[in-house]
Amino acid sequence: MARTIDELARLSGVSRATVSRVINGGSVSERTxxxxxxxxxxxxxxxxxxxxxxxxxxxxxxxxVMHIDSHLLFQDPYFGQLMQGMSGALxxxxxxxxxxxxxxxxxxxxxxxxxxxxxxGVIVTAHNLDDPLVDGxxxxxxxxxxxxxxxxxxxxxxxxxxNVHAADAMTTHLIxxxxxxxxxxxxMRRTVAGEDRIAGYTRxxxxxxxxIDGLLVDGDFNTPSGAAGAExxxxxxxxxxxxxxxxxxxGALEVIRSRGLRIPEDVALAGxxxxxxxxxxxxPLTTIRQGVRDQGAEAVNCLFQLIGDRDGxxxxxxxxxxxxxxxxxxxxxxxx
Amino acid sequence: MARTIDELARLSGVSRATVSRVINGGSVSERTxxxxxxxxxxxxxxxxxxxxxxxxxxxxxxxxVMHIDSHLLFQDPYFGQLMQGMSGALxxxxxxxxxxxxxxxxxxxxxxxxxxxxxxGVIVTAHNLDDPLVDGxxxxxxxxxxxxxxxxxxxxxxxxxxNVHAADAMTTHLIxxxxxxxxxxxxMRRTVAGEDRIAGYTRxxxxxxxxIDGLLVDGDFNTPSGAAGAExxxxxxxxxxxxxxxxxxxGALEVIRSRGLRIPEDVALAGxxxxxxxxxxxxPLTTIRQGVRDQGAEAVNCLFQLIGDRDGxxxxxxxxxxxxxxxxxxxxxxxx
DNA sequence: GTCTACTTTGGAAGCGCTTCCAATCCAGCC
DNA sequence: GGCTGGATTGGAAGCGCTTCCAAAGTAGAC
Numbered sequence: 001m002a003r004t005i006d007e008l009a010r011l012s013g014v015s016r017a018t019v020s021r022v023i024n025g026g027s028v029s030e031r032t033x034x035x036x037x038x039x040x041x042x043x044x045x046x047x048x049x050x051x052x053x054x055x056x057x058x059x060x061x062x063x064x065v066m067h068i069d070s071h072l073l074f075q076d077p078y079f080g081q082l083m084q085g086m087s088g089a090l091x092x093x094x095x096x097x098x099x100x101x102x103x104x105x106x107x108x109x110x111x112x113x114x115x116x117x118x119x120x121g122v123i124v125t126a127h128n129l130d131d132p133l134v135d136g137x138x139x140x141x142x143x144x145x146x147x148x149x150x151x152x153x154x155x156x157x158x159x160x161x162x163n164v165h166a167a168d169a170m171t172t173h174l175i176x177x178x179x180x181x182x183x184x185x186x187x188m189r190r191t192v193a194g195e196d197r198i199a200g201y202t203r204x205x206x207x208x209x210x211x212i213d214g215l216l217v218d219g220d221f222n223t224p225s226g227a228a229g230a231e232x233x234x235x236x237x238x239x240x241x242x243x244x245x246x247x248x249x250x251g252a253l254e255v256i257r258s259r260g261l262r263i264p265e266d267v268a269l270a271g272x273x274x275x276x277x278x279x280x281x282x283x284p285l286t287t288i289r290q291g292v293r294d295q296g297a298e299a300v301n302c303l304f305q306l307i308g309d310r311d312g313x314x315x316x317x318x319x320x321x322x323x324x325x326x327x328x329x330x331x332x333x334x335x336x
Numbered sequence: 337m338a339r340t341i342d343e344l345a346r347l348s349g350v351s352r353a354t355v356s357r358v359i360n361g362g363s364v365s366e367r368t369x370x371x372x373x374x375x376x377x378x379x380x381x382x383x384x385x386x387x388x389x390x391x392x393x394x395x396x397x398x399x400x401v402m403h404i405d406s407h408l409l410f411q412d413p414y415f416g417q418l419m420q421g422m423s424g425a426l427x428x429x430x431x432x433x434x435x436x437x438x439x440x441x442x443x444x445x446x447x448x449x450x451x452x453x454x455x456x457g458v459i460v461t462a463h464n465l466d467d468p469l470v471d472g473x474x475x476x477x478x479x480x481x482x483x484x485x486x487x488x489x490x491x492x493x494x495x496x497x498x499n500v501h502a503a504d505a506m507t508t509h510l511i512x513x514x515x516x517x518x519x520x521x522x523x524m525r526r527t528v529a530g531e532d533r534i535a536g537y538t539r540x541x542x543x544x545x546x547x548i549d550g551l552l553v554d555g556d557f558n559t560p561s562g563a564a565g566a567e568x569x570x571x572x573x574x575x576x577x578x579x580x581x582x583x584x585x586x587g588a589l590e591v592i593r594s595r596g597l598r599i600p601e602d603v604a605l606a607g608x609x610x611x612x613x614x615x616x617x618x619x620p621l622t623t624i625r626q627g628v629r630d631q632g633a634e635a636v637n638c639l640f641q642l643i644g645d646r647d648g649x650x651x652x653x654x655x656x657x658x659x660x661x662x663x664x665x666x667x668x669x670x671x672x
Numbered sequence: 673g674t675c676t677a678c679t680t681t682g683g684a685a686g687c688g689c690t691t692c693c694a695a696t697c698c699a700g701c702c
Numbered sequence: 703g704g705c706t707g708g709a710t711t712g713g714a715a716g717c718g719c720t721t722c723c724a725a726a727g728t729a730g731a732c
Contacts, residue, residue, distance in 0.1 A: 004688060015712045020690055029710060046451030050395065051688030053386035054717045061434070070420055075612060080416055084406055084437060091439035096452070098397070099435045101420060103427035115382030116432070117718085223616070250616075276411060277613075280559070280586075340718060351682045356720055365680060387718030390687045453688085 005047060012039040023047060049096075058120055060095045062303060063113050065124040067102040067133055072221070076247065077275055078292055079125075082147065085296020086123060093304060095120075106133035114140050121303045126150060126158070129190045143306040145299050145315070148192050157306055157315040159299045161290045163193050166321040167200025170242055170270055170288055173323060175208045177330055179240035179268055182210065185219040185229030185252060187244035194221070197244050197272065219248050226251025234259060239267060240329075246271035246278045249285055249328075268329040274322075283327035290321045341383060348375040359383060385432075394456055396431045398639060399449050401460040403438040403469055408557065412583065413611055414628055415461075418483065421632020422459060429640060431456075442469035450476050457639045462486060462494070465526045479642040481635050481651070484528050493642055493651040495635045497626045499529050502657040503536025506578055506606055506624055509659060511544045513666055515576035515604055518546065521555040521565030521588060523580035530557070533580050533608065555584050562587025570595060575603055576665075582607035582614045585621055585664075604665040610658075619663035626657045 005023075009016040012035055021028045022036040039045075053059035064086060066079055073079055083099075090097050098119065100109050110133050113122060121143035126134045129150055137144045138156050149158035174182045184201040187194030198216065205212050214236045219225035226248035233241055234255065241256075243249040249271035253263070261267050263283055271278055274289035302315040341359075345352040348371055357364045358372040375381075389395035400422060402415055409415055419435075426433050434455065436445050446469050449458060457479035462470045465486055473480045474492050485494035510518045520537040523530030534552065541548050550572045555561035562584035569577055570591065577592075579585040585607035589599070597603050599619055607614060610625035638651040 005690095006688080016689080017691075017712060017714095018710085021711090024690075026691090027710070032710080044447060044451070046447065047690095048390070048453040048688050050386045050389035050454050051717090052690075054384070054390050054687090054719085055689040055691080057690095057717080059386065073416065073420060075413065075416075077411065080409065080411075083435075084409060087435065087437040088439045094448075096448075097435050099419075099423065099433050101423040103424045111380060111382065112430075112432075115380070115384075117384040118386050341720095342718080352719080353682060353684095353721075354680085357681090360720075362721090363680070368680080383720095384718050387687090388720075390689085391718075391720040393687080393720095 005045075008036075008039060008043065008045055011043070012036045053118055059118050061098055061119055062090065062095055062300070063098050063100065063119045063122040065100045065109065065113070065122060065133065065137075067100070067106055067109060067131075068125065068127070070102065073101060076221070076245075076273075078273065081292035082125070082296045085293035085298075086300050087296075088293070089297035089300035093300075095300075095304075106131070106136075109133060110136040113137070114142065121145070121307050123147060123299045123303055126153075127191050127193060129192060129195065143303060143310060145303045145306065147295060147299050149316075150192060155314050157302050159295050159302060159317045159319065160192075161295070161319050161321050163196035164200040164203065166272070166288045166290070166323075167197040167242070168204040169200075169321075169323050170272070170286075171201045171204035172208070173286070173325065174240040174242060174268055174270060174329065175204065175210065177240075177264075177268065180210060181215060181236075181238045182240040182242060183215040183217065183229075183233035183236070183238035185217055185226055185233070185241060185243045185248050187248075188220045189218065191221075194244060201242060219244055221245050221248060223247050223251040226253075227255045230255035234261070234267070240264075240270070241267060242270045242272075244272055246273045246275045246285060246287055249287070250277075250281070253281065253285075264327070264329050264331075270329055274324050278324075279326065281328070286326045286329040287324050288321050289324050291319055295319055341381075344372075344375060344379065344381055347379070348372045389454055395454050397434055397455055398426065398431055398636075399434050399436065399455045399458040401436045401445065401449070401458060401469065401473075403436070403442055403445060403467075404461065404463070406438065409437060412557070412581075412609075414609065417628035418461070418632045421629035421634075422636050423632075424629070425633035425636035429636075431636075431640075442467070442472075445469060446472040449473070450478065457481070457643050459483060459635045459639055462489075463527050463529060465528060465531065479639060479646060481639045481642065483631060483635050485652075486528060491650050493638050495631050495638060495653045495655065496528075497631070497655050497657050499532035500536040500539065502608070502624045502626070502659075503533040503578075504540045505536075505657075505659050506608070506622075507537045507540035508544070509622070509661065510576040510578060510604055510606060510665065511540065511546065513576075513600075513604065516546060517551060517572075517574045518576040518578060519551040519553065519565075519569035519572070519574035521553055521562055521569070521577060521579045521584050523584075524556045525554065527557075530580060537578060555580055557581050557584060559583050559587040562589075563591045566591035570597070570603070576606070577603060578606045578608075580608055582609045582611045582621060582623055585623070586613075586617070589617065589621075600663070600665050600667075606665055610660050614660075615662065617664070622662045622665040623660050624657050625660050627655055631655055 005019050006016050009019045123145050126146040126148045146158035149160045186198050217229045217232050219229045230252035241252050256267050263269050271285050271287040274287045278285040278287050298317050341352050341355050345355045459481050462482040462484045482494035485496050522534050553565045553568045555565045566588035577588050592603050599605050607621050607623040610623045614621040614623045634653050
């Protein structure tokens with residue numbers, strides 16, 4: 001197995017430069033290309049990444065930063081799916097992926113990434129309304145794509161779903177099945193998804209002319225906050241509860257059950273995300289499906305477009321969501 | 337912000353070589369070290385990774401390979417936790433992590449990793465009894481640590497939990513609460529965890545002098561196989577079901593419930609993993625807790641030991657497990 | 673003051689690759 | 703046959719760093 005390009009050059013009887021051209025698609029005569037190519041395949045040669053990167057400034061490695069509280073990080077399958085989407089798309093373009101989870105301070109992570117000089121670009125989750133890490137990346141010269149986005153990032157490239165629209169659709173659905181006191185257990189404040197889902201909920205309620213008085217309670221995307229939120233909402237006579245995500249709905253479900261209320265007859269319940277377990281719940285949960293893997297893949301595409309055309313306009317992609325209606329809002333009974 | 341070591345050298349009035357020594361801990365006079373160090377801090381300098389790696393052969397980047405079927409990959413929080421454990425330990429030693437999920441064939445992944453020449457070492461999940469990717473890595477000169485292990489890897493370094501022992505302990509617990517027809521819904525065949533848990537179950541049953549006739553059924557670590565397995569076992573009069581993991585137990589639970597049987601009065605139920613949801617189940621699930629994060633961290637430690645002492649003996653670490661007893665095997669009633 | 677034995681420092685080579693530039697080749701043309 | 707110009711090719715520089723080696727500095731012993 002040939003180890004360096006010089007060896008390859010010797011084996012195929014051409015210069016080092018020519019081998020490099022064959023590998024990187026430079027202009028080489030058909031005859032030569034074929035000859036070198038066959039040696040290339042035969043020896044299963046791959047150029048040394050460090051050397052290539054040093055010489056060319058491109059490495060074929062992108063950074064992925066998911067600076068998330070560890071309790072959330074893989075609790076929620078969201079992140080795993082996102083990573084799978086990215087990983088798949090990266091593999092398609094033969095690129096590698098360096099990963100940072102939130103084990104250092106954001107500043108340290110930022111410094112490391114910016115100064116290592118090996119990355120062609122970065123994909124970073126931007127779920128919080130303000131995030132110095134995201135700011136730093138955007139301010140740098142490193143091509144950066146956000147997953148999620150903040151309204152303020154006028155010139156950032158990002159991939160996201162339209163949370164406002166989706167939450168509006170869900171709320172409208174609940175109103176459509178005759179509910180008048182639709183409550184919302186929100187996601188974490190200061191996060192894009194949390195705020196935007198509130199906005200969508202509010203918009204739909206307003207449009208229907210329904211009052212929100214006390215029907216909007218704070219949650220944090222986790223199960224316990226769903227339980228707490230449901231207690232509050234049921235006390236205030238909610239006949240439908242729209243949770244900011246499925247995990248929250250899990251907590252709400254327990255409370256509704258424990259009060260002996262029927263779903264959906266007494267209280268309709270809805271989530272957001274369509275995680276695996278949503279369809280296995282009892283009753284199966286009405287929720288919003290978002291193509292998380294697609295978001296990951298799309299982020300990679302955006303990034304490579306950006307790398308290829310650094311001065312081009314920012315790429316923005318809003319992926320569609322789907323309202324998935326199950327028995328927690330319509331139809332079939334449930335055990336008390 | 338200084339970009340190259342030459343610039344740094346100029347700024348601190350020493351040679352490039354001396355700056356390098358300060359960064360890498362070579363022998364430098366205290367006076368000089370302090371002077372350079374202060375410039376280093378001031379400029380927030382980090383050496384270019386590609387250059388450093390090319391010159392020294394060390395990069396401070398390790399590869400992590402989790403070549404798992406995408407349906408399993410992040411369905412099961414195991415992988416996320418493992419990654420978090422590794423990521424944290426790597427951050428502690430200021431090392432980076434390149435990640436490969438199973439998006440290419442194993443051969444392609446192997447070739448990429450072996451030939452990129454940037455990695456100081458590799459951590460790879462070895463859950464299958466035979467795996468060409470693991471074989472290839474072990475055969476290479478790249479320091480490699482397995483998470484999980486195969487009996488045959490005499491000279492491999494690995495981190496694992498003692499599945500046999502844990503499964504034995506669980507089975508013994510079920511026997512201890514008076515069950516005589518203890519069934520086991522196994523994990524996937526040809527996986528270490530699957531086979532070893534079967535071995536532990538079998539060992540405990542044999543020791544207690546209990547017959548296994550028909551009480552051992554095949555599963556695949558997923559919820560549906562738990563349902564199928566429970567159907568079979570209940571038909572055969574099982575009074576306890578030990579599932580190869582918690583996800584499997586989820587499926588079994590549904591079936592037991594649907595037959596109107598009480599847990600644990602009629603059938604005791606147990607899992608393995610102690611995933612988040614296990615304690616939220618109804619009734620809460622008796623299971624085995626394994627410190628997955630610890631496994632990840634320990635794998636990193638092993639790897640760095642190995643890198644530091646390439647010819648040393650293989651490192652093997654078996655992490656302890658804990659039997660977590662909840663209401664699915666003892667105590668409190670349950671809704672029918 | 674001279675000599676010896678370290679310690680500290682700078683110079684320079686070289687890691688494996690890409691890419692600029694100039695040399696070479698080969699048609700096709702006059 | 704000699705030219706011209708485009709396509710191919712090889713030579714060489716250089717990416718930013720580490721590290722070998724030799725030079726310079728320092729201190730202690732004589």
